[in-house]
Amino acid sequence: MTSLVIADHDNATLGSATARALTAALALGSDVYVLVAGFNAKPAAEAAAKLEGVKKVLFADDASLDHQRAEPVAALVIALAKDYDAILAPATSSGKNILPRVAALLDVMQLSDITKVVSPDTFERPIYAGNAIETVQSLDAKKVITVRGAAFTAAQEGTASAPIETIAPVAGVFGSTFVGETLSKSERPELTSARIVVSGGRALGSAEKFNEVLLPLADKLHAAVGASRAAVDAGYAPNDFQVGQTGKIVAPELYIAIGLSGAIQHLAGMKDSKVIVAINKDEEAPIIQIADYALVGDLFKIIPELEKALG
């Protein structure tokens, strides 16, 4: 029995999502190989080899695999697939893009965004924006799985390094080309793996206020910054800050929700946080109902006060 985890990386670094998917793969009880497909991705492959529990790293390094477009990466995974009983990827934008393509080519129904491994063929996953948890059993011989990072702890670095085996990419014409990208630059911790998340909603009123009020507080707490859909749609924050059913799913130790009401779709992305703090002037807001600690009042008064009290 062997499982293959498809690494999420940017060539230079390996995201914590991969280490979390590795934990889920190890729960299947089989040997785990990690595939690092990229271009000039040696550092990512070396980081993967250090993770505790990795038996071997398969390393495909080629210009065609830069930016990990779905078509060439899926073709590569299909070429390797016969040797594995399970193929997993973190449920990141990259994993969600690639893995269903792999599953269909293998004639397998993918298990999306699993939150628990019950047995090697049975898994838990949230449905209806996290308002129900479904236990599903796969009848397919090969399991193709995306893993919700927030539901698994990240595998740590071990003492030894796993061997790295270089493999060839699959040649072909794939019909897609990379044109360009605009990445948000941030010195803050990454949203999906941060210990503390400070999140803002529409009540911030403008992009200026969002930055002025939220960022200093986040920096004091060494927190990542999140946002509700309303705040993103209004242009207060970039779309990759969005927490919710259609954005990122987070489960930090502390989630501070500021000036956001807590719609079903937002709660789907953060209600597994250990401690939730809500700061809102509306006592009836749904976020107040699920918060461990709620402070009702004007955020423009409360947040500077909170920041000052933190020293």
Place this chain on the structure above:
Amino acid sequence: MKVLVPIKRVVDYNVKIRVKADHSGVETANVKYSANPFDEIAVEEAVRLKEAGIVSEIVVVSIGAAAAQDVLRNALALGADRAILVQTDHEIQPLAVAKLLKLLCLQESPQLVILGKQAIDDDSNQTGQALAALLDWPQGTFASKLVIKDGRAEVTREIDGGLEIISLALPAVVTTDLRLNEPRYLSLPNIMKAKKKPLEIRPVASFDINVEPRLITVRVEEPMQRQAGIKVADVATLLNKLKHEAKVI
């Protein structure tokens, strides 16, 4: 060119769903249904491409119960030209949906298929990618911008760290993200006109493929409920609680 837009009829996004007492699923009787929100965005994008003179025909497809005719009629009222309902009373999972859509694509030969990125009921986020794989077409998932030029589709994608732009040879599959557009509202005259547009109903059995579920639902449960929290009076109390009670800062 022709565009195919698949639409799923789902429990309305505003409904607070309830798990059935026997844990076999969620309560779907007497619950409001509507088109999956991402699919509305897909229809809107197709209509805009038609208004821009790029698209000549929009075919909308739904796979499911007879009641899905409603969401197809709405799409016709929004500007789609004709509709196909692949009718079945059984659960059809994303892989089978992709296989049915593939057969429809082979019959209809669209240059572009626009789907929602995920359905808000099963939250799978698979069908578009699976369809692209089965057709061996390129895919542009989580699109926040779509430009058709020089026989290619340029797709701006929402990715974890920001935005990415890729260019796809046509025919291609594109899945919509929330920020692709803002769907328009139905107008009464268009609803009346849509009643005259063609809507073809085909039983799922007329497609010669196995649509049996591959995933068996063992049990559906309520998520763990959070313990009721407390309201604190001021910032000092809040900080004190976070430091000494919750021990998170």
